[in-house]
Amino acid sequence: MLLQLAWRNIWRNKRRTLITISAIAFSVFLSAFMISLNKGIFDSMLNGAIEQYFGYAQIHGADYWEDKVIDNSIEFNEILQAIPEKVAEVDDIIPRIESFALASAKDLTAGAFVIGIDPAKENKLTNIEEKLIQGRYLKATENAVIIAEGLAEKLKLQLNDTLVLLSQGYHGVNAVGKYPIQGIFKMGLPDLNKSLVYMPIKTAAYFLGAEGRATTLVLKIDHQKIVPKAIANVQNYMPADQKYTLKSWQQLMPELVETRQLKEGGNYVFIGILYLLISFAIFGTILMMTKERSYEFGVLTAIGMRRKKLFSVVWLETVMVAIVGAITGILMSMPLVYYLKVKPLTVGMMGEEAAAAYEKFGLQDSLPAAFELPIFLYQALIIFLITSVLAIYPLFKIMRLKPVEAMRD
Amino acid sequence: MTVIKASNLTKTYNPDKIPVRALRGVDLAIEKGEFTAIVGPSGSGKTTLLNIIGGLDRPTAGEVEVGGKDISQLSDNQLIDFRKDNIGFVFQSYNLIPVLTAKENVEFVMVLQNRPKAERDKRAESLLTAVGIAEKMDKRPSELSGGQQQRVAVARALASKPAFILADEPTANLDSESTAGLLDMMATMNKEENITFVFSTHDQRVIDRARRVVTLVDGKIVSDERR
Numbered sequence: 001m002l003l004q005l006a007w008r009n010i011w012r013n014k015r016r017t018l019i020t021i022s023a024i025a026f027s028v029f030l031s032a033f034m035i036s037l038n039k040g041i042f043d044s045m046l047n048g049a050i051e052q053y054f055g056y057a058q059i060h061g062a063d064y065w066e067d068k069v070i071d072n073s074i075e076f077n078e079i080l081q082a083i084p085e086k087v088a089e090v091d092d093i094i095p096r097i098e099s100f101a102l103a104s105a106k107d108l109t110a111g112a113f114v115i116g117i118d119p120a121k122e123n124k125l126t127n128i129e130e131k132l133i134q135g136r137y138l139k140a141t142e143n144a145v146i147i148a149e150g151l152a153e154k155l156k157l158q159l160n161d162t163l164v165l166l167s168q169g170y171h172g173v174n175a176v177g178k179y180p181i182q183g184i185f186k187m188g189l190p191d192l193n194k195s196l197v198y199m200p201i202k203t204a205a206y207f208l209g210a211e212g213r214a215t216t217l218v219l220k221i222d223h224q225k226i227v228p229k230a231i232a233n234v235q236n237y238m239p240a241d242q243k244y245t246l247k248s249w250q251q252l253m254p255e256l257v258e259t260r261q262l263k264e265g266g267n268y269v270f271i272g273i274l275y276l277l278i279s280f281a282i283f284g285t286i287l288m289m290t291k292e293r294s295y296e297f298g299v300l301t302a303i304g305m306r307r308k309k310l311f312s313v314v315w316l317e318t319v320m321v322a323i324v325g326a327i328t329g330i331l332m333s334m335p336l337v338y339y340l341k342v343k344p345l346t347v348g349m350m351g352e353e354a355a356a357a358y359e360k361f362g363l364q365d366s367l368p369a370a371f372e373l374p375i376f377l378y379q380a381l382i383i384f385l386i387t388s389v390l391a392i393y394p395l396f397k398i399m400r401l402k403p404v405e406a407m408r409d
Numbered sequence: 410m411t412v413i414k415a416s417n418l419t420k421t422y423n424p425d426k427i428p429v430r431a432l433r434g435v436d437l438a439i440e441k442g443e444f445t446a447i448v449g450p451s452g453s454g455k456t457t458l459l460n461i462i463g464g465l466d467r468p469t470a471g472e473v474e475v476g477g478k479d480i481s482q483l484s485d486n487q488l489i490d491f492r493k494d495n496i497g498f499v500f501q502s503y504n505l506i507p508v509l510t511a512k513e514n515v516e517f518v519m520v521l522q523n524r525p526k527a528e529r530d531k532r533a534e535s536l537l538t539a540v541g542i543a544e545k546m547d548k549r550p551s552e553l554s555g556g557q558q559q560r561v562a563v564a565r566a567l568a569s570k571p572a573f574i575l576a577d578e579p580t581a582n583l584d585s586e587s588t589a590g591l592l593d594m595m596a597t598m599n600k601e602e603n604i605t606f607v608f609s610t611h612d613q614r615v616i617d618r619a620r621r622v623v624t625l626v627d628g629k630i631v632s633d634e635r636r
Binding site: 001002005008009011012295296299300301302303304305306307309402403404407 | 460463465466485486489490492493494498500504506507508509513516517518520521522565569
């Protein structure tokens with residue numbers, strides 16, 4: 001009956017209750033929507049960076065990340081090759097050998113970033129083939145390259161022309177080679193578009209005198225959530241002689257992590273202000289309710305209701321209003337967030353300048369919202385906590401209540 | 410058998426500022442089955458006396474024994490439980506819980522006593538039948554007249570099977586017809602079930618029906634008449 005009493009009490013002043021519920025629902029709606037959208041955009045940026053190049057985790061030689069030279073490459077040995085078999089969370093290991101070179105064609109030269117790849121594996125991670133605008137993708141054993149559109153323009157190269165590369169190979173050997181251009185691709189990031197050259201890893205290793213070696217091993221992991229477990233398991237599996245370093249995407253892309261933290265910080269300030277305003281609305285309701293019903297509280301204690309029981313009814317009323325408001329807000333936000341996940345906002349909707357900036361950094365065009373249950377549940381939890389704290393006021397009043405004085409008032 | 414025994418009760422409000430002496434050494438004993446009216450002019454201390462013997466307020470000095478137990482020594486929670494199990498209250502303004510039906514209002518004290526649902530249902534229905542508004546048991550207080558609400562309040566006061574009923578100006582807000590009906594009903598319960606009633610009142614109609622009239626003036630009992 002106490003639950004029934006609390007529920008009916010809520011509706012004694014319908015208008016006030018509805019206004020409070022609406023205010024709570026609106027805040028939950030706004031914060032859940034904003035968090036989902038921002039998280040979705042961040043995930044989209046992350047996926048873009050991962051698909052473009054990084055993957056969720058990479059293995060390097062111990063000193064490679066600080067000094068990215070071919071001499072700090074590692075042997076892509078059987079132990080490393082066996083990681084996907086030994087660690088369930090890792091689907092594949094994708095080797096790369098990376099080096100800078102001087103690219104030349106006729107009397108033109110340009111700096112080039114040469115990456116030796118396993119064409120099939122690399123394509124599964126970064127979809128290079130989809131970025132081709134001319135020609136065809138690489139075959140595993142051919143002595144050929146595909147080059148970025150910007151570099152081709154700079155060197156005035158076309159399909160089937162020959163690219164000459166000069167570099168310093170492993171342990172200082174001279175690296176020289178000439179390669180037919182089988183394809184031209186377009187990269188989102190301007191710097192990469194002006195310099196990138198892909199060739200089969202065997203060809204690159206031969207060019208650099210580094211056969212059987214790799215500068216980077218990308219771990220293909222299916223989902224962000226299992227990355228920590230995957231990294232831990234790979235670390236356990238790998239020999240502990242400090243020859244390798246294993247870096248997560250957060251360590252590989254600290255700027256992205258900082259951007260997210262900055263964005264989240266801004267969100268928390270906004271949401272904090274929103275919930276502060278809502279706290280005043282809820283507290284206003286509690287204040288009025290406590291004042292209006294002090295006579296009734298006096299009667300209830302007079303006829304034998306203990307103060308704690310009385311408080312629990314009042315607390316239940318406040319929490320019920322909060323829960324109804326939170327559920328309403330969640331039910332309002334869920335369809336919209338789901339809609340924006342299925343039919344995402346596009347960069348184009350954000351105006352031409354934003355679209356150009358996104359394109360420049362090679363980010364995905366669509367910005368789907370993140371539809372994740374914890375985002376919605378956290379809002380309900382926050383409202384519950386706020387309400388529980390605010391309900392201390394009637395507790396304070398009820399504990400100090402003197403029935404005779406309350407009934408006299 | 411003495412149900413209530415008040416000895417040398419004094420009550421002073423604002424003792425540190427401008428003291429108001431509401432009771433000045435009141436001695437009163439109420440026997441089981443009495444139908445007592447406490448009367449007197451406004452400010453004579455009727456309500457204060459009723460509040461103290463009902464455990465709603467504490468005396469400045471003196472003792473109150475209910476059923477042989479000194480209630481002035483009880484802690485706050487013990488006093489609340491004592492009121493719940495031993496005293497039925499009827500207030501001037503009925504003070505029913507507006508969101509509960511008549512039957513639920515009567516049940517409410519039994520809920521606080523953790524009585525089983527079946528027992529609560531049976532007793533609430535029987536009490537509402539006894540006070541003559543069985544057909545209104547599913548109505549909320551706002552759907553009942555003042556007289557009907559006060560009958561529900563009497564039924565609620567009786568629900569916990571108390572040692573006695575304290576009624577503070579129970580007819581103050583009622584018309585003549587409702588007052589007569591309510592008094593008939595309470596007199597019948599007093600006569601047939603030996604329930605003890607103590608009223609504070611100005612109402613001559615209540616005084617006329619009382620079998621004992623205690624008159625207070627300036628916080629002192631000036632007469633105690635048994636009829």
